[in-house]
Amino acid sequence: DGGITQSPKYLFRKEGQNVTLSCEQNLNHDAMYWYRQDPGQGLRLIYYSQIVNDFQKGDIAEGYSVSREKKESFPLTVTSAQKNPTAFYLCASRLRELGGYTFGSGTRLTVV
Amino acid sequence: AQRVTQPEKLLSVFKGAPVELKCNYSYSGSPELFWYVQYSRQRLQLLLRHISRESIKGFTADLNKGETSFHLKKPFAQEEDSAMYYCALAFSGGYNKLIFGAGTRLAVHP
Numbered sequence: 001d002g003g004i005t006q007s008p009k010y011l012f013r014k015e016g017q018n019v020t021l022s023c024e025q026n027l028n029h030d031a032m033y034w035y036r037q038d039p040g041q042g043l044r045l046i047y048y049s050q051i052v053n054d055f056q057k058g059d060i061a062e063g064y065s066v067s068r069e070k071k072e073s074f075p076l077t078v079t080s081a082q083k084n085p086t087a088f089y090l091c092a093s094r095l096r097e098l099g100g101y102t103f104g105s106g107t108r109l110t111v112v
Numbered sequence: 113a114q115r116v117t118q119p120e121k122l123l124s125v126f127k128g129a130p131v132e133l134k135c136n137y138s139y140s141g142s143p144e145l146f147w148y149v150q151y152s153r154q155r156l157q158l159l160l161r162h163i164s165r166e167s168i169k170g171f172t173a174d175l176n177k178g179e180t181s182f183h184l185k186k187p188f189a190q191e192e193d194s195a196m197y198y199c200a201l202a203f204s205g206g207y208n209k210l211i212f213g214a215g216t217r218l219a220v221h222p
Contacts, residue, residue: 033209040121042198042214043156058209090156092210100146100158101210 003027006091006104013078013085013111021076021107023091029102030095032074036060037088037106046089049074078109086111114139116201118213125189126221133184133216135173135199144202145182146210147173151195159197160184169193189220 004025013019023032031050035043045058049068063082068074074093078085091104115138125131137143147160159168162175162182173184182199199213 035212040214042118043212045209045211048209100148100161103148103156105155 004091004093004102004104006089006107008107009105011107011109013109015111016080018077018079019109021078021089021091021109023074023076023104025072025074025091025093025102027093027095027102028071029093030071031093032068033092033094033101034058034064034066034074034076035090035092037090043090046076085109114201114203114211116199116211116213118197118199118216120216121214122217122219124219124221127191128188131184131186131189131193131218131220133197133199133218135182135184135213137180137182137199137201139180139201139203141203143175143177145173145175146200146202147171147182147184148198148200148212149195150198156198189218191220191222194218194220 007022033048034046037043044060046064047055047058047066049055052068052071055066055068063079065077089107092101094101117136119134145162148156149159150156160173171186173182175182196215196217198215201211
């Protein structure tokens with residue numbers, strides 16, 4: 001069953017801790033993306049990656065980091081420098097210039 | 113700068129009424145536009161893509177380059193259409209990043 005898997009579904013973090021969100025896809029898509037979804041603000045792009053070992057900052061990259069060591073994986077680390085990390089995080093992927101983007105089911109991160 | 117604007121946060125209609133969810137964009141190049149839908153407790157999924165010019169679940173959307181709009185329309189709303197709708201813009205060519213509007217919540221009442 002092809003698709004994008006995000007884990008965990010819910011995540012709780014104490015202030016001052018880093019946490020890593022997982023995103024794995026078996027669609028053989030080249031490009032992968034991380035978005036943050038907040039009520040009333042839509043989806044905002046955090047980071048994106050076009051190919052392995054390459055990634056670019058999106059509109060709200062501060063306080064986040066990513067890696068792309070494998071084509072199928074694009075983990076996102078929310079660092080302690082992120083001032084307001086509580087949000088819903090969505091991962092997406094796309095095969096170059098074909099079709100729309102495929103989204104994961106999301107991870108809800110809560111800082112306690 | 114590229115931007116997508118959805119002016120309505122909430123659109124409330126009765127079943128059987130026509131629906132139009134507005135979307136305006138700003139982009140100097142050749143846009144690629146999408147509508148995504150998010151039903152309650154489900155993942156975001158593609159509804160329409162302007163290139164394909166197809167109708168999905170009775171929804172259509174026409175790209176108007178003169179007015180820089182990509183409004184989503186349906187002649188007769190159904191209760192199951194109640195969801196969050198996002199308009200999105202991708203830049204032409206390559207591994208485009210997708211820019212989203214703030215979203216419009218459509219509520220269809222019986």
